[in-house]
Amino acid sequence: MHQPIRDNLEEFLKGPAPGIPNEFHEHLQACGDCAQELHLYQEHAELLRSLHADIEPRAGFYARVMDRIEQQDRNSVWSVLLQPAFGRRLAVASAALVLLLGTYLVTTEPGEPDYAAVPDVLMTSAPPAVSTSALPDTLQQQRARDAVLVNLAAFRQ
Amino acid sequence: MDHRNTEEAALVRRVQARDEIAFREIVERYQAKVFSIIYGILRNHNDAEDIAQQVFSKIYFSIKNFDFRSSLLTWIYKITVNECYDYLRKKRVRKLVYESDFSEEDAQRMQNTDTAIDQAPAVDTTLAQRDLAVKLLAKLSAEDRSLLLLKEVEGHSVEELSQMTGMNENTIKVKLFRARQKLMKAAQRLMRGSGQPVA
Numbered sequence: 001m002h003q004p005i006r007d008n009l010e011e012f013l014k015g016p017a018p019g020i021p022n023e024f025h026e027h028l029q030a031c032g033d034c035a036q037e038l039h040l041y042q043e044h045a046e047l048l049r050s051l052h053a054d055i056e057p058r059a060g061f062y063a064r065v066m067d068r069i070e071q072q073d074r075n076s077v078w079s080v081l082l083q084p085a086f087g088r089r090l091a092v093a094s095a096a097l098v099l100l101l102g103t104y105l106v107t108t109e110p111g112e113p114d115y116a117a118v119p120d121v122l123m124t125s126a127p128p129a130v131s132t133s134a135l136p137d138t139l140q141q142q143r144a145r146d147a148v149l150v151n152l153a154a155f156r157q
Numbered sequence: 158m159d160h161r162n163t164e165e166a167a168l169v170r171r172v173q174a175r176d177e178i179a180f181r182e183i184v185e186r187y188q189a190k191v192f193s194i195i196y197g198i199l200r201n202h203n204d205a206e207d208i209a210q211q212v213f214s215k216i217y218f219s220i221k222n223f224d225f226r227s228s229l230l231t232w233i234y235k236i237t238v239n240e241c242y243d244y245l246r247k248k249r250v251r252k253l254v255y256e257s258d259f260s261e262e263d264a265q266r267m268q269n270t271d272t273a274i275d276q277a278p279a280v281d282t283t284l285a286q287r288d289l290a291v292k293l294l295a296k297l298s299a300e301d302r303s304l305l306l307l308k309e310v311e312g313h314s315v316e317e318l319s320q321m322t323g324m325n326e327n328t329i330k331v332k333l334f335r336a337r338q339k340l341m342k343a344a345q346r347l348m349r350g351s352g353q354p355v356a
Contacts, residue, residue, distance in 0.1 A: 001334075009337075010308070010315050010330055041337050044344065047293070048309035050286045051197035056189045057206055062181055064206075065213045072214055 002027060005034045012038070013045045160225040160323060169229055172220050184213050187230070190311075191237050197310060198241045198291055200284070208244055212237050228321040235303050242295060242302075289347075296343035301336035308333060 001009075004027040011017045012024070028035050160166055171179035191212050196205040215236055223232060294302050307313045307321070315333070319326045 006334060007330075010333060013309075014314070037341075040341055040344075044293075044337065044340050045309050047286055047290045048305060050283060051290055051306070051310045052312075053193045053197040053200075055193050055196045055202075055205075057192045057209060061188055061206075061209070062184050065184055065210050065217075068210045068214045069217050072218070 001037050002031060002034055005038060009041065013041060160228055165229050166225055169220060169223055180217060187233055191233065194237050195241055200287060208240050212240050227323055231321045234307060235299060238303050238306060239299055292347065293340050293343045297336060297339055301339060304332055305336050
């Protein structure tokens with residue numbers, strides 16, 4: 001399509017337009033290709049105009065729109081869980097958690113309680129006043145400690 | 158054109174701030190337009206109502222992303238036309254799924270019936286024209302489709318389209334011309350495919 005026709009195509013397709021320059025009409029008379037192409041564009045414009053409809057929705061349309069919005073809003077809270085990205089993350093996190101728990105259970109298999117460790121704990125958890133005191137041991141303290149040790153020795157046996 | 162300092166932009170900002178009165182104003186202002194676009198494409202009142210509701214629901218949820226690069230009408234128009242074509246696509250897919258439940262023989266019989274219907278002279282010429290227009294528009298990009306519909310179906314001028322889209326008039330003319338060329342090529346392909354003489 002040549003320039004004079006192309007420049008005024010939209011004006012021409014709108015319908016009879018007085019503003020279209022003579023150059024357009026002169027070219028159209030001289031150029032068969034442009035005339036043919038222009039005719040097709042006119043036909044297609046008519047075809048598209050067949051889609052025009054003057055129709056309005058029934059009364060209460062706004063209320064129905066708001067109902068739908070509320071419904072979709074409710075759904076969207078749950079649909080987050082069904083979204084592929086979220087679902088993938090959830091699956092990976094679950095798999096990692098299962099792996100961690102499994103590893104923990106395998107490595108910490110319950111065995112015989114180690115009673116031997118108990119006295120050591122008791123020893124280390126002795127009252128701080130005794131171990132941290134800067135004062136020299138009195139005879140009474142020395143005896144008390146000996147008594148504890150004897151008890152422990154007896155418990156082991 | 159700056160779409161940020163218009164009365165419409167103020168209305169959009171109110172909706173973005175979740176002002177329901179402002180949203181109601183948008184629905185009431187554009188419902189007839191949206192409805193007539195959908196009805197123009199689908200020619201079914203119930204479908205048009207359903208899709209129009211969906212369009213406004215989409216507007217409600219995505220208006221926070223509206224960036225004022227075009228007018229609100231152009232944006233609503235694009236959503237509407239895209240919803241129509243999504244609906245038509247889903248409908249076609251549904252039809253294919255139902256057909257896959259049939260035996261091969263049933264499917265073949267149905268295909269023959271479809272072909273017979275396609276080749277029979279259209280009882281209602283207007284309906285046939287509309288179907289052809291919808292088929293041809295489906296071959297265009299969303300932008301081309303919107304521009305052509307706004308120009309030919311809604312009757313907007315190039316100047317109005319320029320104001321609505323923020324593009325200059327020459328750009329609009331060039332885009333419209335290219336869209337018309339694509340439409341023509343699509344029509345030629347369709348005619349060739351159906352064995353009818355190319356116009």
